[in-house]
Amino acid sequence: MDFLLGETRFLLRFLEPHFIDPVSGMARAMGEKEEFSLRQTRELDSRTDLPSLAEEIRGLERRLMEIRSESSQLDSTESLLLSLKDFPYPLELLSSGTEHVRGLLGTMPADQVEPWKRGAESLLGTMGEVYVAPGAEKEKDRIVALFFDGAFSQKAMELNARHSFNRMEIPPALQSGVSEELALIGDRRNVLAAEEKEILEKAAGAAARWVPTIRALSDYYSVLRDRYAALASGNATDQVVMLRGWIPDSDLPDVKKAIASFDSSIELVISEPGPEDSVPSRIVNPFWCLPFENLTRLYGAPKYGEIDPTLLLAPFFFVFFGMCLGDAGYGLIMIGFFTWFLRKFQRMPTGFREFFKLFVLSGVSTVVVGALTGSWFGDLVDAFGIFSFLRPLKNAPVVLNPMENPMVFLALSLALGIVQLMFGLGIAFYDALRKKNYMGAFADTGGWIVFLVGLLLWGGTAGGFLSADTASLAKTLAIAGAVVLIATQGREKTGFVSKAVSGLLSLYGVTSYLGDVLSYSRLLALGLATSAVGVIINMLAGLAGNVPFIGWVLALLLIVGGHIFSIAVNVLGAFVHSLRLQYVEFFSKFYTGGGRIFAPLTYNTSFVSIKKDPVE
Numbered sequence: 001m002d003f004l005l006g007e008t009r010f011l012l013r014f015l016e017p018h019f020i021d022p023v024s025g026m027a028r029a030m031g032e033k034e035e036f037s038l039r040q041t042r043e044l045d046s047r048t049d050l051p052s053l054a055e056e057i058r059g060l061e062r063r064l065m066e067i068r069s070e071s072s073q074l075d076s077t078e079s080l081l082l083s084l085k086d087f088p089y090p091l092e093l094l095s096s097g098t099e100h101v102r103g104l105l106g107t108m109p110a111d112q113v114e115p116w117k118r119g120a121e122s123l124l125g126t127m128g129e130v131y132v133a134p135g136a137e138k139e140k141d142r143i144v145a146l147f148f149d150g151a152f153s154q155k156a157m158e159l160n161a162r163h164s165f166n167r168m169e170i171p172p173a174l175q176s177g178v179s180e181e182l183a184l185i186g187d188r189r190n191v192l193a194a195e196e197k198e199i200l201e202k203a204a205g206a207a208a209r210w211v212p213t214i215r216a217l218s219d220y221y222s223v224l225r226d227r228y229a230a231l232a233s234g235n236a237t238d239q240v241v242m243l244r245g246w247i248p249d250s251d252l253p254d255v256k257k258a259i260a261s262f263d264s265s266i267e268l269v270i271s272e273p274g275p276e277d278s279v280p281s282r283i284v285n286p287f288w289c290l291p292f293e294n295l296t297r298l299y300g301a302p303k304y305g306e307i308d309p310t311l312l313l314a315p316f317f318f319v320f321f322g323m324c325l326g327d328a329g330y331g332l333i334m335i336g337f338f339t340w341f342l343r344k345f346q347r348m349p350t351g352f353r354e355f356f357k358l359f360v361l362s363g364v365s366t367v368v369v370g371a372l373t374g375s376w377f378g379d380l381v382d383a384f385g386i387f388s389f390l391r392p393l394k395n396a397p398v399v400l401n402p403m404e405n406p407m408v409f410l411a412l413s414l415a416l417g418i419v420q421l422m423f424g425l426g427i428a429f430y431d432a433l434r435k436k437n438y439m440g441a442f443a444d445t446g447g448w449i450v451f452l453v454g455l456l457l458w459g460g461t462a463g464g465f466l467s468a469d470t471a472s473l474a475k476t477l478a479i480a481g482a483v484v485l486i487a488t489q490g491r492e493k494t495g496f497v498s499k500a501v502s503g504l505l506s507l508y509g510v511t512s513y514l515g516d517v518l519s520y521s522r523l524l525a526l527g528l529a530t531s532a533v534g535v536i537i538n539m540l541a542g543l544a545g546n547v548p549f550i551g552w553v554l555a556l557l558l559i560v561g562g563h564i565f566s567i568a569v570n571v572l573g574a575f576v577h578s579l580r581l582q583y584v585e586f587f588s589k590f591y592t593g594g595g596r597i598f599a600p601l602t603y604n605t606s607f608v609s610i611k612k613d614p615v616e
Contacts, residue, residue: 001225007054008218011210014061018200019207028607030345030352034212037611041220044213057206060199067196071189077171078185081178083143086134091174091181093147102150104160106167107141116144116163123155124148143168215607223603223610230601246273246598248282279304280598289314291358294351299583300593307431309591313582316420320581321362323413324574326402326527327534328370329377330567334363347609362575373527374398377563378534383542402527403535410524417520417585418456421513424589425449431590443488451481452513482507516585522577530570537562 023032036044084091084105093103108116113132120130133143144165148156160167174181234243247255252270259266273279281301285293285308292314302308325331338359342348348356370376374394381387381394402409425445432441454477460466461474490502537558544554587593603610 001221001228004050005218005221005225007050008214008221011050011054011057011214012218014057015203015207015211015214018204019211021211027345030341031347031349031609032345033347033605033607033609034216035609035611036216036220038220038223041216041223041608041610044216045220048213048217050214050217053210057203060203060206064196064199064203067192067199071192074185074189074192077174078182080168080170081174081182081185084133084178085182087131087145087178089131089147090177091170092176094145095170095172095174097150100150101147102153102156103145103147104156104165104167105143105145105170106160106165108144108163108165110135110140110142112163113142113144116159116165119159119163120146120148120156123159124152127152128156141166219603219605219608219610222605226601226604246280248598273304278596281306281308281595282598283308283310285310291354291361292317294355294358295579295582296593297597298579299587301595301597302591302593303595306592306595307427307590309582309587312423312427313586316416316586317578317582318361318365319416320523320578321574322365322367322369323523324526324530324578325362325366325570326369326373326530327375327377327570328367329375329380329563330530330570331363331366331368331370333567334366334571335360338363359571366574369527371397372399373531374401375531375534377559378531378536378538380534380538380559383535383538402524403531406524406528409527410521413520413523414517416523417517417581420520420581420586421516421589422449422452424586425452428590439488439491443484443491447481447484447488448509448513449481450477451485451507452510454478454481455510516588519585520581522581526570526573526577529573530566533566533570534563537566 021028089103092098093101094105097103117130117132120128128146128148131145131147133145135142146156146160146165159165176184231241231243234241236242247270256268259268281304283293283296283301289311293310295313295317296302296308296310322331338356342353342356342360376394381390400408400412425448429441429445429449432438432445454474457466457470457474458478461468461471466474485506486500486503488503489506490499493499493502540562541555541558544558545551547554
């Protein structure tokens with residue numbers, strides 16, 4: 001199977017550059033692939049002599065490489081001949097010589113040419129001759145040639161060595177004059193070009209005929225290879241093959257039904273996973289939550305038995321993204337763009353589809369937040385009189401303008417942070433109870449919940465947000481929580497003093513919670529940044545609009561280009577920072593991740609889609 005896969009890869013490597021694919025790369029990545037069943041691919045395999053086809057194509061490739069290698073040699077020879085275009089003698093004097101005459105061609109430093117000529121005249125007299133190719137005065141090296149009687153070969157070599165003569169090899173095939181050889185090179189190049197064109201046409205024809213078939217066969221062989229690898233992963237005797245794997249409880253009835261027809265030739269042994277087993281995690285969420293599942297997978301799958309955080313983070317991410325972007329116009333653009341993408345590529349892979357749905361949902365939250373804060377492409381409606389008729393409609397749902405009341409928006413951001421952090425602690429409390437870890441639930445998590453609630457109520461009373469009657473309850477909760485933490489957080493230490501000191505120092509952890517809460521101020525910062533960028537773009541467009549004649553064109557370009565840039569940058573920022581709040585502040589309270597996703601044997605293909613066929 002590896003041999004056949006290797007053949008398909010060779011064929012695709014050579015033929016695909018010559019193949020005019022009716023499906024674009026983008027569409028193919030988005031799932032626009034031809035569908036086959038395994039039965040169809042098997043029939044395709046039986047009709048295709050892949051080794052013979054590969055051998056035929058290798059012949060084309062081999063000849064093509066030879067042609068290009070020879071063309072490269074012709075280029076080098078032509079370059080050499082052009083440097084000798086004034087050479088007056090047949091080149092055979094240099095390439096092979098005659099019965100008595102030898103010739104050497106080479107380069108030499110320009111300042112050595114005259115001494116070398118005098119030395120040659122002194123040494124050879126009438127039995128030799130020199131040639132110096134014309135060259136510019138500033139050239140450092142010159143092309144020279146020395147002709148001599150064969151009896152003077154040794155002395156000629158010594159003479160050249162004294163003057164830094166660098167010999168140039170002349171191909172033996174060069175026999176005629178320079179102009180004749182240049183003409184022969186031109187003729188040979190035409191012949192090679194014609195042959196190359198013919199081979200490329202054959203390659204294009206083979207690509208049009210075979211590439212779709214080879215792609216399907218490549219995926220077919222990959223599926224078979226995965227099957228054989230799965231079979232080889234088990235143990236086997238002469239008569240029995242034993243396979244061990246994981247099956248979700250919900251799929252057991254289907255598995256039993258599938259093997260029922262094999263009677264006693266297959267035995268199914270089912271057992272619960274033990275502590276020593278590395279059990280994969282299977283993530284199952286309601287359909288409306290599936291777009292957020294990719295966020296969990298980006299961080300890391302939950303370990304077996306650990307709480308899946310997808311459902312828990314979904315509402316927070318939805319709200320936080322809307323607050324970070326916070327422009328209803330940008331939200332509408334997101335909804336329109338990603339909805340168009342989903343409708344255009346309806347067969348895209350599940351992961352891509354859910355990610356695009358996530359951005360559609362994020363666009364919805366952005367529209368809601370933008371409408372409530374009165375931001376539509378910044379202050380576009382207020383900045384340009386042409387949109388004045390929309391102002392009543394824009395102002396109707398506004399409940400808060402972050403540009404005018406940033407402190408209120410900041411308080412809302414921090415309050416949401418407190419809610420999410422306390423929610424995370426509540427999940428940790430529940431998870432510890434579920435695992436019967438009562439000390440972890442009541443001492444570690446419960447102590448912090450009581451302590452932090454007491455401090456919050458205390459702060460609310462001191463700030464005048466809560467009635468004075470709450471003060472006694474706040475102090476009681478804070479003190480009770482502190483006592484629990486001091487009494488339990490040093491329990492792993494030895495000695496009373498160590499336990500007491502560790503418990504007391506644990507209260508310093510409140511600064512970590514304070515830092516976590518302050519981190520949610522980024523919701524205000526990013527929301528204000530988006531609004532500010534939009535306002536600046538509109539202001540620049542307004543200024544450009546005052547330019548005579550072309551002002552409206554410049555204004556339109558600034559508005560369209562500026563807001564497209566703003567959307568791209570701020571969507572990225574909103575996504576990253578909303579995700580950071582989930583990963584760093586929220587997950588740290590109850591989630592570790594690092595699990596392994598349950599990945600059953602399936603059809604992993606690159607070029608075609610394999611239809612499920614019950615008979616396979």
